[in-house]
Amino acid sequence: MALRGLDSPLTVVPWAAALLLVLSVERALALPEICIQCPGSVQNLSEVALYCKQTSDLMLHARCCLNRKGTILGLDLQNCSLKDPGPYFPQARTAIIIDLQANSLQGDLANTFRGFTQLQTLILPQDVNCPGGINAWKTITSYINNQTCQEQRNLCNSTGDPEMCPENGSCAPDGPGRLQCVCAEGFHGYKCMRQGSFSLLMFFGILGSTTLSISTLLWGTQRRKAKAS
Amino acid sequence: MAWPNIFQRGALLSQFSHHHVVVFLLTFFSYSLLHASRKTFSNVKVSISKQWTPSAFNKSIELPVEIWSSNHLFPSAEEATLFLGTLDTIFLFSYAVGLFISGIVGDRLNLRWVLSFGMCSSALVVFVFGTLTEWLHFYNKGLYCSLWIVNGLLQSTGWPCVVAVMGNWFGKAGRGVVFGLWSACASVGNILGACLASSVLQYGYEYAFLVTAAVQFAGGIIIFFGLLVSPEEIGLPGIEAEENFEDDSHRPLISGAENEDEAEPNYSIQEDKTITQVKAISFYQACCLPGVIAYSLAYACLKLVNYSFFFWLPFYLSNNFGWKEAEADKLSIWYDVGGIIGGTLQGFISDVLQKRAPVLALSLLLAVGSLVGYSRSPNDKSINALLMAVTGFFIGGPSNMISSAISADLGRQELIQGSTEALATVTGIVDGTGSIGAAVGQILPV
Numbered sequence: 001m002a003l004r005g006l007d008s009p010l011t012v013v014p015w016a017a018a019l020l021l022v023l024s025v026e027r028a029l030a031l032p033e034i035c036i037q038c039p040g041s042v043q044n045l046s047e048v049a050l051y052c053k054q055t056s057d058l059m060l061h062a063r064c065c066l067n068r069k070g071t072i073l074g075l076d077l078q079n080c081s082l083k084d085p086g087p088y089f090p091q092a093r094t095a096i097i098i099d100l101q102a103n104s105l106q107g108d109l110a111n112t113f114r115g116f117t118q119l120q121t122l123i124l125p126q127d128v129n130c131p132g133g134i135n136a137w138k139t140i141t142s143y144i145n146n147q148t149c150q151e152q153r154n155l156c157n158s159t160g161d162p163e164m165c166p167e168n169g170s171c172a173p174d175g176p177g178r179l180q181c182v183c184a185e186g187f188h189g190y191k192c193m194r195q196g197s198f199s200l201l202m203f204f205g206i207l208g209s210t211t212l213s214i215s216t217l218l219w220g221t222q223r224r225k226a227k228a229s
Numbered sequence: 230m231a232w233p234n235i236f237q238r239g240a241l242l243s244q245f246s247h248h249h250v251v252v253f254l255l256t257f258f259s260y261s262l263l264h265a266s267r268k269t270f271s272n273v274k275v276s277i278s279k280q281w282t283p284s285a286f287n288k289s290i291e292l293p294v295e296i297w298s299s300n301h302l303f304p305s306a307e308e309a310t311l312f313l314g315t316l317d318t319i320f321l322f323s324y325a326v327g328l329f330i331s332g333i334v335g336d337r338l339n340l341r342w343v344l345s346f347g348m349c350s351s352a353l354v355v356f357v358f359g360t361l362t363e364w365l366h367f368y369n370k371g372l373y374c375s376l377w378i379v380n381g382l383l384q385s386t387g388w389p390c391v392v393a394v395m396g397n398w399f400g401k402a403g404r405g406v407v408f409g410l411w412s413a414c415a416s417v418g419n420i421l422g423a424c425l426a427s428s429v430l431q432y433g434y435e436y437a438f439l440v441t442a443a444v445q446f447a448g449g450i451i452i453f454f455g456l457l458v459s460p461e462e463i464g465l466p467g468i469e470a471e472e473n474f475e476d477d478s479h480r481p482l483i484s485g486a487e488n489e490d491e492a493e494p495n496y497s498i499q500e501d502k503t504i505t506q507v508k509a510i511s512f513y514q515a516c517c518l519p520g521v522i523a524y525s526l527a528y529a530c531l532k533l534v535n536y537s538f539f540f541w542l543p544f545y546l547s548n549n550f551g552w553k554e555a556e557a558d559k560l561s562i563w564y565d566v567g568g569i570i571g572g573t574l575q576g577f578i579s580d581v582l583q584k585r586a587p588v589l590a591l592s593l594l595l596a597v598g599s600l601v602g603y604s605r606s607p608n609d610k611s612i613n614a615l616l617m618a619v620t621g622f623f624i625g626g627p628s629n630m631i632s633s634a635i636s637a638d639l640g641r642q643e644l645i646q647g648s649t650e651a652l653a654t655v656t657g658i659v660d661g662t663g664s665i666g667a668a669v670g671q672i673l674p675v
Contacts, residue, residue: 169292226462
């Protein structure tokens, strides 16, 4: 396409380059909302920052510690004047370390950590209890200005109830202090009723060739001399 | 006691060519396949009812919605079961209506075309009903009902056609035994359907429907290319032409009239290749034939019981004893095994005695006792299977006999020897009345 007012095709190039640059920067800046909803960035001496620096391949962006693919591995929301973690909090369900101290969190946190199966370190304000209590965490330490919950436990082993899940379902962790029923190994589909996979190709191959051979055989021996009808 | 002709090996076996064998096998297996796809539905009732309902699990653990409760076609398993029963009733009513129609239609059109069309299109409908709805995750009560009505009408083309074809090829001699053996096709179809369904049930109930529908479709194609409707199609003489040359000491075992030795009218059911023109028997005339009404009503009551077992046995076993669905399917086979033995044995005995009615009456009396015994069966697979086989023997036996040998007798009585278009019509009437009885039986408990 020809741009008006341009002397030659070569003047398109700087425009294209600038456009590409802007687009790539924008892509890199497409952070999950949870990282940017609270102004500021990860505190230098926080646990999240320590964790992020000690592992290579991790980058700090706003309040998050991300890996190369953009998955949130650390979240630092301390001192954000939060009453509750907010609607974007589930975006951080892959996080390994989360810091929520120095906020006046209200209400029960039991449901906010649904799906946070990787969480190993959770720092909460002093007056907030660890979700799931002492049963869900190996270590709970109370400091002056925070409570630290460390090493999430898999409650599937400890509960020990064999009838925990419906038929063909098996227990799996669903966050601190939570369990869910997923399909057992080898089962899939609605209510985990299905097992394995049916090979359509083999079935139709065998059926088709058998039908062809029997039809040909029978036509040859039976109907070939039949009067047209 | 007159031993049937079958013991005079030379006379009987010499008249059976390889064409007879092929016709026997083709009609046998075509009806078996039709019945197998019917049986598939009752074999997967547990799975399909689970698919339609959300999970009723009541513990504190979290059940992700998409795995356990995203389907809400019915709120509970009880409602789903009611709907399954309704589908059975709908099927039987449309099957009964279709039988009355097909019996009349089948004699006026080419039987081979009607049979293969019925098989192939019924296979397609079953495929849409069970497999396509699952692959598309489209569950709709209205769709299920309409598809099952269409299926009932299409499946009804099978029975009158196969009986008519068999009637064209096999004459009165040894009819009890041949038809007794042949009428095992329904039970063999049940067994086939149960085996096919239970072997692929683990992959999902939709594959049970796919497999039986595909095999039935293939069967329809084979029928189209391989079935000879009557001996006249390849120039062989028809059965009545042959029998008039024999010493005619065998009559249909229901009426006792003497067979008149007429110059042979051709009893082929094809309209376009006869020596003399024959006219169709009307529906009303067919009803008024001696024995038709009586046997139709008896068959209605019998089919009521038979189909209750047919439709609900795996479901009953699974729910009552807690057995897994695939196991319950395999065990329900024993009922049909009993039916096969019963049909063949009782057909043979009635040939020997030259009377059908006493054999039937005794068998039905004993059936009552065996049903009571079965209802008290303990939770033990071997005992249950044995009781099931015994019940099948006493119920399935008369059922197979009435629907095949007796229909053939009724349709070829001397009173209507001037007309050929009676066999399929009479078969349609007897079986149609039977199906109405079975359909009523499905809604009785409701």
